[in-house]
Amino acid sequence: MNIEVRGLTKTFGPVSAVTDLSFEVAPGAVTGFLGPNGAGKTTTMRMMLGLVAPSSGTATFGGKRYADLPKPSATVGAVLDSAGFHPAHTARDHLRVYARMGRYGAARATRIADLTGVSAFGDRKTRTLSTGMRQRLNLATALLGDPQVLLLDEPSNGLDPEGIAWLRQFVRVLAAEGRAILVSSHVLGEVEHMADHVVVIRDGRLVTTGPIAGLYGTATVLIRSPQADLFAARLMENRIRVEHPQPDHLRIYGLSTAEVATAAASHSVTLHGITPEHPTLEQAFLHLTGGSR
């Protein structure tokens, strides 16, 4: 089931939380929803779920708004900031209550508890659960109806490294089964090994969207040479872009290391060093989002 967000906008008094935001989330893949704190991720997800009324724009699931879906919780599962738990209930009670409300049956609750690791703390009262356990219980609750769409707001929050590795693998499997999954984070590293696509926002506006590999900046080659000026002149004659970061260094765009070495030889330029440069995904992300975290 395809998710379509079209022109979503939300203002809270003088605050523009989200402005004319459009993107799509495809089924069978994980889409990372990235942006620094306050960028508008939570507000967008709340609008998608009809929890906040948009100032304008729409969000649809297979062409229908959340409120118009025949059985919303069986179509869209969501984990937003910690939902309320009844403090006297155990984790297992909580799942059973929600299973009963959705008419999914007790067997389904047990199966989901096993799948999500909730069984390991099923007998503990919800008030005694750690943040990571609450995250798992929220995820389990969202999965009761076997939804085709999952919206997860910062699901790694409070998970230990083992929990994060588990979540990554679990979410990938859920996507591989054909679900459309949107996972928000303000830290790229959290979704880097989970997401196939990304939607990056800043100040409530779209910065970029596409395959995660497309976030990587252009690879360049850095050379050191006593004839850097001469080499730069020759390369520029051939319309190759160069930068002079230091007097005897050149950064060359659009050529592989082998092509740079061949060009140097053909112009009789002596090289003292040649280094391929690949910007990291994190650098590209920080650049896109204005360096804030």
Ligand SMILES: Nc1ncnc2c1ncn2[C@@H]1O[C@H](COP(=O)(O)OP(=O)(O)OP(=O)(O)O)[C@@H](O)[C@H]1O
């Ligand atoms: N109910 C509200 N009333 C007023 N302003 C709000 C409200 N909800 C959100 N905002 C503002 O809207 C902007 C976007 O907030 P939002 O929580 O959507 O960002 P976010 O990307 O989810 O951030 P974080 O990563 O910190 O959760 C912020 O400036 C926030 O202060």
